[in-house]
Amino acid sequence: MNLHQLRFVREAVRQNFNLTEAAKALFTSQPGVSKAIIELEEELGVDIFTRHGKRIRGLTEPGRAVLKSVETIMQEVDGLKRIGNEFAAHDSGSFTIATTHTQARYSLPKVVQAFSQKFPKVRLSLLQGNPKQVADMVLMDQADLAIATESIADVDGLISLPCYQWEHLVVVPPDHPLLKSKSVTLEEIAAYPLITYDNAFTGRNKIDHAFQLRGLKPDILLEAIDADVIKTYVELNLGVGIIAGMAFDAERDKNLCAIPVGHLFGTNVSRLALKQGAYLRGYVFTFIELLAPTLNRKLVEQVLSGKKDVYEL
Known part of the structure; x- marks a missing residue:
């Protein structure tokens, strides 16, 4: 053998x-x-x-x-x-991150920039997919870690830790009637065609669940994996958009207005997932700390060793 x-x-x-x-x-x-x-x-x-x-x-x-x-x-x-x-080269090697489009586009650029400045010799790769796909990439050793929303929390063979919390926003053109509402309701939102995420992405299950609990059947005009696509069609006045809070920038998105709707759809948690028993190079721990400053190497190593409940947001 x-x-x-x-x-x-x-x-x-x-x-x-x-x-x-x-x-x-x-x-x-x-x-x-x-x-x-x-x-x-x-x-x-x-x-x-x-x-x-x-x-x-x-x-x-x-x-x-x-x-x-x-x-x-x-x-x-x-x-x-x-x-x-790692012992042969502490500051060089390869590092592959599997993540969703929203994380890659909105949450990771500044983290990746800071990491690359610290470790210019590390070859960093980003693989994109839906939460199930990025989890599988880690399980199949195609990636060192995965970053996505809560749906990667309970995957057999992976351990996960929370990075940060976020809420959804409704985005509309500047003259939209919803902007006159003091506290937007699900009924008011459901009165318009909706443009939001595909079923597998960015907390979509919480959006659907909120409407179902109120017995509402919103008209989902368009589904996308990319918040930029959602915002583009909202700008064309084709419907009301529901996006992740991290995907809106008041300076960049000057043709839109955002309405916080965490009170309707709840709080979401972005998580990182690692393969059980994985050995991580030192610079991976640095990346994790840059991504989620509340995490540190000692805590991550405790979780990898089997102590799964040592930290939650």
Whole structure:
């Protein structure tokens, strides 16, 4: 048994049981991958994969148990490599963040700028997706951490910590009737076509839930993952926009007015998520502290070690 065999098993699963794609991902040959897997199965005395002819189709029951052990072993191996890399170079390396568009566009620029000034030799990458996708990126070791709203809080295999709180805003043109209301209600908002986030993004579930509790069925004219898109169509007077508070800038958005609606849709929490048992380089802890000054290395290490309830906003 060797690490190459374990890598081949893990990559075969990640590539949806396509050995050709697994071989490409690992820069080797497909016959070599197939042979190594067969040799591992013979050594273990069980079939890891179900097959149809020469093609693998899925995991057997013992194969699922084998995969779980393989993931644990490879995570430890990756951790050893990271330890070596960190001690060899404290201020250089790579760092990948998986996040949503809203976080990347509005919350992270100043943090990334400050981080890059501290660690100019670190190659920083941003991967974007919906909350489920960014969580999967961390689980699959494609990213070091994920940043999104509360929906990444309870993902198996991840631990998460709160970064900051925010509320939604209603955005309208300067002459809109809603601006005359002393305290905007859900009924008043629902009287207009709405432009807001796609179901998977930026607290949309809280928006829907608030209307449902009042028995209201708003006319959702347009859904988007990008607050800039929402604001563009509001400027065209096509409807009332509901966006994250961080996405509005009075100087930049001079053609719009914002109405705070936290009293209607509640408070949201943006969180960062890390893989359980992950080994983080020193500069990742610095990034976390820049993102959420209330967090520090000691606290994050406590959470990674299994103390999940040491901190909440």
